[in-house]
Amino acid sequence: MTTLVATDLDRTMIYSRAAMGEEQFTTLATVCVEIYRDAPLSYMTQTAVELLTRLAREVVVVPTTTRTPAQYARITLPGSPFRHAVVSNGGRILVNGEDDAEWRAHIDDAVTRAxxxxxxxxxxxxxxxxxxxxxxxxxxxxxxxxxxxxxxxxxxxxxxxxxxxxxxxxxxxxxxxxxxxxxxQSVTKSAAIAEVRRRLVADGTLGDSAALYAAGDGWLDTDLLLAADHAIRPRHGELELLGWSTPGLTVTAATGALAGVEILRWFGDRIGLGPLESSAPSGRGRDVGVHAN
Missing domain, CATH: 3.30.1360 (Gyrase A; domain 2)
Known part of the structure; x- marks a missing residue:
């Protein structure tokens, strides 16, 4: 493969009702992807579910989040299971769902010295x-x-x-x-993703020149966005409030959950997969009127 996609989750791929906004939540077809304390917590639009599922079939996708392993495990993410996930802001790498002890030992040593x-x-x-x-x-x-x-x-x-x-x-x-x-400062998403990429190149999954695509909305995503060959952020969240940008960065036109759909389509267009369309008719109306909780 020639592409690695590393994407933040909360407010980039998945959204609480509050993060989505009441207008979007009541008009878009959504799928609940996280239950917490017996109640639905996080959602994706139906279109985003289908787009991420297809993207994960075509390229290497690595969920990259500040969530701890236990918090990440609550999510039923489309495209699962993922061979690798970066959690705890880069403090842990999960391999087939299991913690990589070698990486965590490396992190603990780095933090001790920092x-x-x-x-x-x-x-x-x-x-x-x-x-x-x-x-x-x-x-x-x-x-x-x-x-x-x-x-x-x-x-x-x-x-x-x-x-x-x-x-x-x-x-x-x-x-x-x-x-x-x-x-x-020694715990970063970019360092963990670099290690995942190194391993995937070493085992032949990725080519030496495989490009890194990344998405995120918060300050803790900036190192990942800067390290990527191609990066995108939504037009909302901490980085939007800060007005943060960097040369080559794409910012979505949409906000809320619709920004997540736009990011997934951007990945498909840039990677050369052709339009990442869902199996149903496209457009805002595609996501109207259904909540699959």
């Missing part, structure tokens, strides 16, 4: 926050942590000051909606 420990970061966060605007402080995969906040009550100077503290200690801070992440 700067502040997770415990030190959490302690500092506790000293800088209070219950008036922070709902929770959570750790993920014993690797990074994040705050759940009320953005309307968040002190306006907090994020910039927290980013400065983190940068001086080998960490990165970013905000995506109600979540403020702190992640080690």
């Amino acid at each position: 700067g502040a420990t997770l415990a030190e970061v959490q302690s500092e966060l506790r000293s800088r926050t209070d219950d008036s605007w922070v709902t929770a402080l959570r750790s993920a995969d014993d690797l990074f942590c994040y705050l759940v906040v009320d953005p309307s009550a968040q002190p306006p100077e907090f994020l910039e000051e927290w980013q400065e503290w983190c940068a001086a200690r080998g960490w990165t801070a970013s905000q995506q909606g109600r979540k403020i992440y702190a992640t080690p």
Whole structure:
């Protein structure tokens, strides 16, 4: 094969009802792809389901997410099973659904040498926050942590000051909606994808010149978008709010779940598969009126 597609999931391929927006949720045909606590949580449009299923048959697709393995396992992603997935923001590589211990050992060593420990970061966060605007402080995969906040009550100077503290200690801070992440600088999606690509070239699945295509909506996707030969982001999310761009980056015309459909069609067009159309008539009306929950 000549192509590797690495795509973020939340707000890029899959959407909560809130992330999709009420208008889209009530007018598009959607398929629930994640159940959490016995309730539907994440969706794709029916068209996106069919397009991703076809794309995964034609090229190597690697889901690439900040979700932990347990959070990723909740998703029934079209095109599954995927041979590789990158989770925990690059802190883990899953191979046929199983954690790759060699990669995690490499990550743990890199984090140990990089700067502040997770415990030190959490302690500092506790000293800088209070219950008036922070709902929770959570750790993920014993690797990074994040705050759940009320953005309307968040002190306006907090994020910039927290980013400065983190940068001086080998960490990165970013905000995506109600979540403020702190992640080690040595833990990146791009590094994990580079390792997956190296392995696939070594075993002959990919050619030496195989191109990397990538999609993502948040600050934690920027290193992946910069590393890609061809990159696209939706016209919503953290990067849209920041006005982030880079030479050659494509930005969708659509927002919400329709941006996910546009990204999948963009992949097909750029890769040369021909139009990635669903089996039903195309157009917005294709996704109107049905919720398969």
